[in-house]
Amino acid sequence: MMDRRKFIKNTGAFITLPILLNGQAIQVLGANGGFNVEKTDGKVLVLIQLDGGNDGLNMLIPLNMYDNLVKVRPEVVLPKNKIISLTNLQGLHPSMPEINEMYDDEKMMFIQNVGYPTPNLSHFRSKEIVLSASDSRTVISSGWFGRYLDTLHPDYPDNYPDDTNPHPIAISIGSSSSPTCQGSMSNFGVVLKNLDTSYESPSGEQEFPDTPYGFEMEYVTQVMKSTQKYLEVVSETAELSESISEQWTEDNSLADRLKIVARLITGGLTTPIYVVNLGGFDTHANQVTEGETELGKHADLMRYVSEAVYAFQDELKQHQKEDDVISLVYSEFGRRIASNKSFGTDHGEAYPMMLFGSRVNPIVFGENPTIPASVEKKTNVPFKIDFRSVYASVLNLWFGVNKTEINNLLLGEFEILPILKNAVSVDDNINKPNQLKIMSVFPNPVINSAEIQFVTNGGQISLRLFSLAGKEIRNLRDGNLPGGIQSIPFTKKGLKNGQYLLVLQNGNERVSQKIIIQ
Numbered sequence: 001m002m003d004r005r006k007f008i009k010n011t012g013a014f015i016t017l018p019i020l021l022n023g024q025a026i027q028v029l030g031a032n033g034g035f036n037v038e039k040t041d042g043k044v045l046v047l048i049q050l051d052g053g054n055d056g057l058n059m060l061i062p063l064n065m066y067d068n069l070v071k072v073r074p075e076v077v078l079p080k081n082k083i084i085s086l087t088n089l090q091g092l093h094p095s096m097p098e099i100n101e102m103y104d105d106e107k108m109m110f111i112q113n114v115g116y117p118t119p120n121l122s123h124f125r126s127k128e129i130v131l132s133a134s135d136s137r138t139v140i141s142s143g144w145f146g147r148y149l150d151t152l153h154p155d156y157p158d159n160y161p162d163d164t165n166p167h168p169i170a171i172s173i174g175s176s177s178s179p180t181c182q183g184s185m186s187n188f189g190v191v192l193k194n195l196d197t198s199y200e201s202p203s204g205e206q207e208f209p210d211t212p213y214g215f216e217m218e219y220v221t222q223v224m225k226s227t228q229k230y231l232e233v234v235s236e237t238a239e240l241s242e243s244i245s246e247q248w249t250e251d252n253s254l255a256d257r258l259k260i261v262a263r264l265i266t267g268g269l270t271t272p273i274y275v276v277n278l279g280g281f282d283t284h285a286n287q288v289t290e291g292e293t294e295l296g297k298h299a300d301l302m303r304y305v306s307e308a309v310y311a312f313q314d315e316l317k318q319h320q321k322e323d324d325v326i327s328l329v330y331s332e333f334g335r336r337i338a339s340n341k342s343f344g345t346d347h348g349e350a351y352p353m354m355l356f357g358s359r360v361n362p363i364v365f366g367e368n369p370t371i372p373a374s375v376e377k378k379t380n381v382p383f384k385i386d387f388r389s390v391y392a393s394v395l396n397l398w399f400g401v402n403k404t405e406i407n408n409l410l411l412g413e414f415e416i417l418p419i420l421k422n423a424v425s426v427d428d429n430i431n432k433p434n435q436l437k438i439m440s441v442f443p444n445p446v447i448n449s450a451e452i453q454f455v456t457n458g459g460q461i462s463l464r465l466f467s468l469a470g471k472e473i474r475n476l477r478d479g480n481l482p483g484g485i486q487s488i489p490f491t492k493k494g495l496k497n498g499q500y501l502l503v504l505q506n507g508n509e510r511v512s513q514k515i516i517i518q
Contacts, residue, residue, distance in 0.1 A: 043398055045145075046261060046274045046327035047180060048254070048309070050301075052123065052281030055335040056351035057381070058298055060110055061091040062368035072375045073339035076287055082294045090364050094294045095303040098247075098310030099354070107313060107322075108356045109419060111390060112366035115350035115383025119333060123282070123347075126332040131179040133388050133410050140411075144391050145170070145273055146183040147409045148401065157186055161229050167237075167270045168230045173257040178275035189275065190230045195238045195260055234264065241267035244318050247311035254278040255308035262312055266319035272399075278304060281331060285342035296343075305329065309356060317358075326357035326398055326420075328390065337371060337379050349380035353390060361418050367447055384443065389414040397423040415444060436506045438513040439485065445516035449491045452476070456506050458483030465515075466501045473500065492517050 083091035102108040133144035169188040170181040177189040257276040288296035316322035334351025392414040395401040439453040463477040
């Protein structure tokens with residue numbers, strides 16, 4: 001059995017077989033090395049993908065920019081008196097009162113201006129980027145969470161399930177496995193269309209030729225057998241729970257899928273990740289009803305999302321499971337600032353994500369996008385927060401993965417955002433609480449102001465800002481401080497846009513971090 005695995009790892013073989021498993025072609029890729037990481041410890045992540053590119057400016061409305069929104073998107077802008085007031089600065093689409101209630105109940109977080117550098121506005125390619133956590137120039141065949149699962153289950157699917165791993169490693173609700181859960185050798189996701197999904201794998205002992213093709217046939221057979229066993233466990237688990245929330249609505253496909261997820265979580269399944277999606281967000285035309293912009297296609301989609309996530313959270317609460325689950329709502333990209341003459345919006349760049357659950361930090365994170373009074377047709381909301389920072393924050397703060405391992409999984413270093421209440425970042429130096437370091441500058445790039453967090457050993461410290469040429473620009477702090485975590489405000493006032501170096505010195509020790517002023 002291991003000869004086949006060794007063959008794939010050593011040769012990097014890429015062999016496509018003419019076999020479909022739950023509608024998804026099985027493909028085998030060269031494996032990566034694993035890390036020593038802890039198990040997911042009962043924590044669950046639910047990913048809700050809004051397929052097609054959600055119009056964030058029609059969902060989370062920057063109220064301080066409303067007058068300019070009227071000018072640049074007259075065909076789709078919402079009536080001001082219909083917008084739900086979320087905060088003094090942000091409003092919600094009128095179809096989302098349940099989301100507003102979740103925010104008031106401190107169970108909803110918004111992350112504004114999410115995107116990535118040099119964005120690709122093709123649906124297919126942008127989804128690849130978002131699901132794999134690659135940059136726009138690199139094609140990666142594995143998914144960002146699949147690479148994490150590789151570190152926990154390097155031998156999957158050999159001998160899975162077993163007594164240690166009796167439940168599915170990942171579950172996709174729909175017709176195919178999510179690329180998010182694609183590992184280096186196989187997709188960890190079991191596919192469920194509904195709770196009656198069944199699968200019959202080949203029975204009896206089988207012999208395979210001692211060839212690459214034989215190795216792959218053996219591998220696919222093992223996946224098929226594991227899938228059959230997992231679906232039996234899923235069926236048994238679903239019988240152990242029932243839907244008791246009165247908030248579920250009918251004729252809502254997202255609600256139907258989240259109800260399945262809730263049944264499995266509350267029934268006791270230990271699967272750490274579920275992936276569901278809702279299509280229809282490619283709203284080039286008829287996004288709104290002419291003359292009644294609070295109605296139309298996007299209004300229906302916002303209602304589906306709002307009702308479904310509200311019922312899902314209520315179901316978890318009724319079963320006393322809501323502290324174990326966080327959920328992320330995202331899309332492959334946003335829509336452009338200007339509307340078009342077809343009462344729709346075209347492919348754009350940045351958009352707001354939603355993160356919800358009883359453990360999330362209930363804030364609107366990031367500044368409102370700036371909307372000029374006049375824009376070109378192709379003007380976009382620029383991104384300020386890299387989507388991979390959200391993934392890094394989930395891995396670090398929710399699943400306890402340290403930063404070095406996250407850098408390997410996400411193929412780069414990304415900022416940890418304060419996505420959870422009272423969360424402490426898991427660092428490589430977590431057992432050295434007073435080791436000198438700059439913990440974070442947020443936001444970075446700095447638009448107007450930021451907060452700098454750092455750790456000192458105690459005693460005399462200095463925190464200074466330098467140009468990259470080595471010229472001291474500003475003395476931010478100089479004096480005695482106790483050991484531990486410190487925090488100071490920072491403003492860009494008087495500074496030119498560009499890159500700078502933040503230098504922290506404590507006795508003979510010195511650390512630095514690059515920051516960007518925009």
